[in-house]
Amino acid sequence: MVLRKKKSSKLTNIRPSGKKEDNFFDLVYEVARQIPKGKVTSYGAIAASLGAKSSARMVGWAMNGAGGTRPKVPAHRVVNRNGMLSGKHHFATPDAMEKLLKKEGIKVKDDKVLDFEKHFWDPMTLLDS
DNA sequence: CTCCTGACTCAGC
DNA sequence: GGCTGAGCCAGGA
Secondary structure, three states, rough: OOOOOOOOOOOOOOOOOOOOOOHHHHHHHHHHOOOOOOOEEEHHHHHHHHOOHHHHHHHHHHHHHHHOOOOOHHHHEEEEEOEOOOOHOOOHHHHHHEEEEEEEEOEOOOOOOOHHHHEEOOOOHHHHO
């Protein structure tokens, strides 16, 4: 999956070195895009699937530019390990995240995903096959 | 180059 | 059982 994202809008060029965007960020973006509709996952799960379970923060950080990448990354499907919409505050509007989730059939209550493990999607699924 | 911050997570108290 | 501190990597000032 080669990223064709050549220019990152808000973020400074992820890799001004001229190399492909083989950063951790892009890996996160790719995985995030693979999240099936109506499913959610956690930052740690994504990080773990990338081999950097300790870098859960980086996953969230990467999401910072999710809205500027193309195709867009469904960051709203990514929540913390508690299923809490930790990143909702970073969306265009605080309600955008849960609104999108509800729209996909995921129930959100008190900024938390109900039946989180039921809607949980493990990134490893792509690798396991 | 050094220091701080950040959409997380775990361990300790 | 909730709060705090520390670890994690990367980027901005």
